[in-house]
Structures are given as C-alpha cells and as structure tokens.
Amino acid sequence: MRTQVVIIGGGPSGLLLSxxxxxxGIDTVVLERKTRDYVLGRIRAxxxxxxxxxxxxxxGVSERMDAESFVHDGTVISxxxxxxxxxxxxHTGTSVVVYGQTEVTRDLYDAREAMDGKIVxxxxxxxxxxxxxxxxxxxxxxxxxxxxxxxxFVAGCDGFHGVSRQTIPLTVRKxxxxxxxxxxLGILSETPPVHEELIYAASDRGFALCSMRNxxxxxxxxxxxxxxxxxxxxxxxxWQELKRRIPAEHAENLITGPSIEKSIAPLRxxxxxxxxxxxxxxxxxxxxxxxxxxxxxxxxxASDIHYLYTGLLQFYQDGDSEGIxxxxxxxxxxxxxAERFSWWMTNLLHRFPDQSPFDLKMQAADIAxxxxxxxxxxxxxxxxxxxxx
Ligand code: RFL
Ligand code: PHB
Numbered sequence: 001m002r003t004q005v006v007i008i009g010g011g012p013s014g015l016l017l018s019x020x021x022x023x024x025g026i027d028t029v030v031l032e033r034k035t036r037d038y039v040l041g042r043i044r045a046x047x048x049x050x051x052x053x054x055x056x057x058x059x060g061v062s063e064r065m066d067a068e069s070f071v072h073d074g075t076v077i078s079x080x081x082x083x084x085x086x087x088x089x090x091h092t093g094t095s096v097v098v099y100g101q102t103e104v105t106r107d108l109y110d111a112r113e114a115m116d117g118k119i120v121x122x123x124x125x126x127x128x129x130x131x132x133x134x135x136x137x138x139x140x141x142x143x144x145x146x147x148x149x150x151x152x153f154v155a156g157c158d159g160f161h162g163v164s165r166q167t168i169p170l171t172v173r174k175x176x177x178x179x180x181x182x183x184x185l186g187i188l189s190e191t192p193p194v195h196e197e198l199i200y201a202a203s204d205r206g207f208a209l210c211s212m213r214n215x216x217x218x219x220x221x222x223x224x225x226x227x228x229x230x231x232x233x234x235x236x237x238x239w240q241e242l243k244r245r246i247p248a249e250h251a252e253n254l255i256t257g258p259s260i261e262k263s264i265a266p267l268r269x270x271x272x273x274x275x276x277x278x279x280x281x282x283x284x285x286x287x288x289x290x291x292x293x294x295x296x297x298x299x300x301x302a303s304d305i306h307y308l309y310t311g312l313l314q315f316y317q318d319g320d321s322e323g324i325x326x327x328x329x330x331x332x333x334x335x336x337x338a339e340r341f342s343w344w345m346t347n348l349l350h351r352f353p354d355q356s357p358f359d360l361k362m363q364a365a366d367i368a369x370x371x372x373x374x375x376x377x378x379x380x381x382x383x384x385x386x387x388x389x
Contacts, residue, residue, distance in 0.1 A: 003029045003118070005312065006138045006151045008126055009158030010039055010119055012101060013284035013301040015108035017155055018117055019059040020309045026316055029149055030119040031126055031140055033158075036109060043188055043261050045101040046211050046219055047072075047198075047295035049386030052302040053097050056104070061111045068214070069099035072197055075384070077349075077370065079202040081247045084371045091381035100213045101298055128154050128167045132278035152279065153324075155308060157301075159285040160270070168277040180267035180291060180346060181353050182206070185224040187238055187259040193218045194246075194254045200293070201246045202349040202367060207293070208245035221292075223350055230262045238262075267291035269343050271335060274328040281308050281327055288335050290342035293349060299386055300338045304331045306389050334387060341383040 005021060007014045010032030018028045032039065048056075048069075056062040073089040088095055112119060126140040137150045156164020165173070193212035201208040206223035213219060222241050224233075235258055243251035270289040275282045284301030307330045311323025348366055352359070370376045 001029070001147065002150045003027045004151060004316070005153045005155055006031065006136075006149050007155045007157055008128070008138070008164055009033075009156070009162055009284075009286070010036075010109075010121070011157060011159060011284070012105050012108065012298060013286075013305055014155065014157035015105065015112060016055060016059060016302065017157065017283065017305050017309060018119075019061060019108055019111055020055070020305070021312065022112075022115055022117055023058075023060060024313055024316070026312065028118070029151075030112075030117070031123045031138070032119060032121050033123055033126070035121050036119075040102060040106055040109070043100070043102060043186070043219075043263070045292070045295060045298035046098055046213060047299075048097040048099055048104070049299045049302070050094050050096070051306065051386050051389055052299055055302055055306060056107070059108070059111070061107045064103070064107055065097070065099050068103070069097045070212075070214070071095045072098055074197055076195065076197050076199040077202075077367070078199055078247050078250075079364070079367050080204070081249070082371075083199070083247050085197070086370075086377045086380055086384075088381045088385050091378040092385050094385050096295075096385055098212060104298075126158075126163055128156075128164065128280060131167060131280035134279070136279045153312065154280045156280055156282045156286045157284055160289055162286050164280065164282055164286050165272055167280060168272075168282075172274070172277055174273050176269075176271045176273075178269040178343070180269075180350070181226065182223050182350060183226050183228070183264045183266045184209075184221045184292060185228065185230065185233055185238065185264050186219065186221045186262070187235070188213070188261040189218050189220070189235075189257045189259050190216055191218050191255045191257040192216055194250050199246060199250060200345075200349055202363075203245040204351070205241070205245050206351045207349045208242055209293075210242075210246060210250070224264060226266060228264060230264055233262065235259050235262075265292065267293075267346065269339055271332070271339060273332060275304070275331050276324070276328040281324070283308055287331075288339065290339055291346040292342075293345040294338075294342040294384065296338040296342050300335055303334050303386075303389055307331045334389070337383070337387055345380075
C-alpha cells in the first residue's frame, strides 16, 4: 500500500491532521492501536483556545461545536474563601470555548468516516523505517497479518507512550522532564456546574478545579497523593474534600451526585527536541506534556498540527519545503511558552509536600499580586486564551 502521509495515532492530533489534509486532497492513513470506542471513552481536556476552534472550522467539523459549546470570557481564581475573576475578554478581546475532548474526537471520527478516511484500528507492532531517507515506510500487524505502507512523510501523533518518539535515535533526541509530587483525581458527574465560570482553587488542603462539559455535566478535580488510587475515594469523600477547598459560597451551592467516571492523572512537564527527524514529525503528546493546570495539553497539540499542516500544504502545493524544515523550531518556540505557563500556574496553586513557611508566603504573595495587578492578570489572560500561532 502507498499513501502520502502515514499518521500514527488516532487521537485528536492524528485525526485533525488527517481531516485537514484530506480537505486539501492529500491522502493519509491513520494507524490506531486501540478501538474507536476506547479512544472515545477517554475523558480528558475541556477547554479549547480560539486557534483550536479555527482549526476545527478549517477542517469542516465545527457544526456541533459551534452549536453546543460554551464561550467563557473569564475564570475565577480562589484561595480559601477569597476569590477574584480574570476577565479574558477585557484583557485580550477574546475568550475560550468549553467543549470536551471526547466531543472533538467524536466529531473528527464522524467526519473521517463520512469521507471514507482510512483509519486502521487495533494495529500492533507499528514500526517506522528509514525515516531519515526520502523513502520512509511503516509496518504494522493487524488481525495477525503484517502490512507495509510506503509514504512521503510520517506524522507521529501517538501520544506520550507511542513508538514515534522512540524511533528518533538517542544521539539526536534530547528530553526535558519535570515530575510533580502529586496527581489530580478527577470525576465527571451528571450535575449542573457549581458556577458559570471555571474555578481554579488554591487552599491549605491543596488545589481543586471546578470545570464543566455542559449544563448538566460537571468535571471536578482535586489534587491528590500519587499513591492514591481512584478506589480509595468514595464519591462522598471526594465531594467533602472538594467543598473544603473551594470558597464557602460555592461549597454551599455545590450539587453533588454519583460520579460517572473517576480517574487519577499524574502531573508532568515534558518536552523532546527536535520534533522532526528526517521525514518523521512528532505532534502533540508524542512530543510534549504539560500539567493540566492552564488547560494547554490539547491546545498545544493543535498548534503543532497547524504548523505541520501548513508546512505539508506548502510542500505539496508549491514544492516548497520551508514550512516542514522550520516545523520543529516553530512548534517548540510556542510549546516552551505553554510549558512555562502551565508550570507557573501549577506552582502558583498547588500545595507541595516540602514547602517551607517562606515558600508558602511567596505563593500567597504571588496570588495577591495577581489579584491586585492589572498587568499580571493580562499576562495570565493572554497565556490562557492562547498565544498566537
Ligand atoms: P493522545 O490523545 O494520547 O492520542 C494518541 C493516540 O495514539 C494511540 N497510540 C498508538 N497508535 C498506534 N500505534 C502505537 N504504537 C500507538 N501508541 C499510542 C493511542 O491509543 C491514542 O489514541 O495524544 P494527542 O492526539 O496528541 O492528544 C493530546 C491530548 O490527548 C492531551 O494533550 C490531553 O488530553 C492532555 N490531558 C489534558 N489536557 C488538557 O488540556 N486538560 C485536561 O484536563 C487533560 N486531562 C490529559 C488529561 C491527558 C491524560 N493522559 C494522557 C493520561 C487526562 C489524562 C488522563
Ligand atoms: C477540564 O475541564 O477537564 C479541565 C479544564 C481546565 C483545566 C484542566 C482540565 O485546566
């Protein structure tokens, strides 16, 4: 078999790239290790930057998002019972959109299927060959049979645990990593959101986040120990702990109910450089991870797709390789800023096990400065709505 671009991974990065390229007549094959249902069952990000929304529009898959998403013009930051709002619209003239990653992925799958896009599920043993030559190819096994696809380019959209990054030799690849000494315990519940905006809550007991998916679907998180397991937390224990970490005014209004999903995610900052090796390009979680404070994970994946898509278009339409040659540099320049922002917001709002009384005072001063300073709020707002591509 032959295609122009083999895309490894059928998560949001891979599907978005496939759909954008398809609209321009560029042929792709997506190889996904899991089933469609498994991919759609993962509850992850909820906040989209305008850049992401624009890409969904360019990809022709924005109809349901435009109809069902919520526009958020600001967010609440709280510490104990105190709180203040940061208004994105006032500071940046723009907003963010609340629309779950599950919905994004579903819309992309529906669109790919409507166009007979080639997606192979349940692939095993995917291997990338000769990525540093002009004739790369990918082999994989499906239903016990080994297959080979020859191609012009390979897009590694296979997440943090994929094979693409590992294909780049260690002599070329440099990795930067920071692990945080806590995780996020998240639940999804069919209850109305506690507040119309998200609440990022710092408290003596640790961080909490009140988020949402729609009018009757809420997503809440609490900072937890890395040794915790979701089974250690009954729904009742979760709600009690959440109430202790958010301002009393919201705790009193919180409507609780049974969780329909409960999971723990460890927090990590990670970047690999370069993001291109020969004809292999890394995108999204395959190349970088941010802690979720700041909602940048899915959004940084989207900016990679933007740079790769425009580079490939330039190559196929104008015979110009400038865009793909500068892909790694352009993507990384934006990624490192999102890494900094996510790291900063994580440090601002979480409790760290080894914090000294001095460290706690510094954290409190940082929050007070943000509360009182218009420019500091503007900096947060610019980063939160997303830096320009
Ligand atoms: P994904 O979504 O991980 O998709 C990668 C796909 O590649 C497949 N795959 C392979 N396929 C073929 N062969 C192989 N060898 C393969 N290895 C892997 C996988 O099955 C999968 O379908 O990466 P992508 O597309 O780059 O998208 C990135 C986003 O998913 C990610 O940045 C965010 O979800 C991160 N993230 C969150 N971001 C936020 O902004 N807000 C959040 O609340 C939030 N919560 C989360 C998260 C990530 C989590 N992970 C990765 C554990 C919660 C969790 C639990
Ligand atoms: C979510 O709704 O899942 C969410 C929102 C904002 C974040 C992280 C996660 O910063």
